[in-house]
Amino acid sequence: MSTDKDNPAVFASGEGKILMRACAVDKAQGNGICLNGRGSLSLEDTTISGTGALVVVDRASTAAEQARFAAAAGDEYGEALASVNTALATWPSMRGQAEAAVKADYVAICLYLGRGRGGFDDLNTAVRGGAAGEIDGQVHCLASGLRRLPTHRRPVLRQGKDALGLERAIEPGSILTEPGFLVGSMDLDVTLAEADLDVLIWPASARRTSELLIGQPVNEVVFFAGARFKALALREAEVIGDEPEVELTAPRLAALFRELAPGEEVSAPGELDDQDLAVLAKLDRALERRRRGALRVIEERDLMNRMTKFSSGVARGGVGPGGPDVHAGFVTGSPEAVRPGTSFKER
Incomplete structure (x- = not known):
């Protein structure tokens, strides 16, 4: 496989299917990093130049994104919300000040780790292809929800x-x-x-x-x-x-x-x-x-x-x-x- 520094390589899975374009090289630094929005990118930046992957900004979700997510998720939102309510009852410290926002963010995580729409495969495939996923607002609530969870410091x-x-x-x-x-x-x-x-x-x-x-x-x-x-x-x-x-x-x-x-x-x-x-x-x-x-x-x-x-x-x-x-x-x-x-x- 040939690799050109100006044209990101494409990798295939073991089944021979293309999964993603490799991350573009940051030519100014030469580090080959994939920008993830935790740097100086504005919220309007949606894809990574040369790769087509979505830039997922590390920030709190907005009320508008939470509302769009709840509406787009439909019945799946209510089903996941039951698990979230159980967790909040068990761990009151997870509630935070804005409980509605907390619940939307946590529901996004539950759907990502679930079996239905907005799950691991569907959302990651969308992000790698430059899209935000089938359920509007989920990717922003997911990133926001992860920020609320404890950091894991072990292997x-x-x-x-x-x-x-x-x-x-x-x-x-x-x-x-x-x-x-x-x-x-x-x-x-x-x-x-x-x-x-x-x-x-x-x-x-x-x-x-x-x-x-x-x-x-x-x-x-x-x-x-x-x-x-x-x-x-x-x-x-x-x-x-x-x-x-x-x-x-x-x-x-x-x-x-x-x-x-x-x-x-x-x-x-x-x-x-x-x-x-x-x-x-x-x-x-x-x-x-x-x-x-x-x-x-x-x-x-x-x-x-x-x-x-x-x-x-x-x-x-x-x-x-x-x-x-x-x-x-x-x-x-x-x-x-x-x-x-x-x-x-x-x-």
């Missing part, structure tokens, strides 16, 4: 079924940007039966949903749209003996990432700074505990989809113009869809 788990391509495609220090909202598990004792890759992320902005969605089989976190992730290492567990595995175990291969804070500058290509190394040590310890512990299987289809689906991306690895392009992908993206790079093993 986040995702998984994949295409580990073979990652060893060739990801280099330490490379940056991956997700234009849509990314979902992961704050529970590290879960797995998909067919997963062959663990993805552990040290979050910076992820918000936990366990207080809002009570009693779920897996406690999920959501990353803001436009989040950036720095590749730290690929860990492969040693095979002990030739006996077949009897107990359910974690995948042998694990990719470790650190979410970059909004506006955080990127170090030189291929380099890990002190913060990266400190996070890497924490992720290694979390991975070791996961591999030694008992696991439970995720069987709910929509949850499995949210745990694995990710748009591959391309980012500039250098800190100045002219730096080399590097590629990364979490779990989608076939080996043919990315240019081979230097494999990164344990360091």
Whole structure:
């Protein structure tokens, strides 16, 4: 696959379908970041130049957006509102001062993590394509609702079924940007039966949903749209003996990432700074505990989809113009869809 610095690359999923255009390089800084509205973009800016992805502004939703969302969601709004009311009764601190606004924002999150309209697939596909989704106002209420939830400060788990391509495609220090909202598990004792890759992320902005969605089989976190992730290492567990595995175990291969804070500058290509190394040590310890512990299987289809689906991306690895392009992908993206790079093993 060829990559031109003036024409964002296009990645395909393992099924051969184009999922998204890769994030455009910020030529002024050379960081290859996807603007997510947390910088100087005005509210009128709706798409990212060269990519077509929607710029989801990190701000509170307006009363007009909340009203449009409630009207457009229809019956789904009322159904999700029951869950929201239960959460607010359980956790009064979640109410805030404007209860109507709080409820609209939280309903948007419930629909995003639900099975009907406005769910994970539909909304993320729309955002990556430059649209705000089928339900008017939801994306703004969703972003606003995430701002209200507690920040998660521990490792986040995702998984994949295409580990073979990652060893060739990801280099330490490379940056991956997700234009849509990314979902992961704050529970590290879960797995998909067919997963062959663990993805552990040290979050910076992820918000936990366990207080809002009570009693779920897996406690999920959501990353803001436009989040950036720095590749730290690929860990492969040693095979002990030739006996077949009897107990359910974690995948042998694990990719470790650190979410970059909004506006955080990127170090030189291929380099890990002190913060990266400190996070890497924490992720290694979390991975070791996961591999030694008992696991439970995720069987709910929509949850499995949210745990694995990710748009591959391309980012500039250098800190100045002219730096080399590097590629990364979490779990989608076939080996043919990315240019081979230097494999990164344990360091």
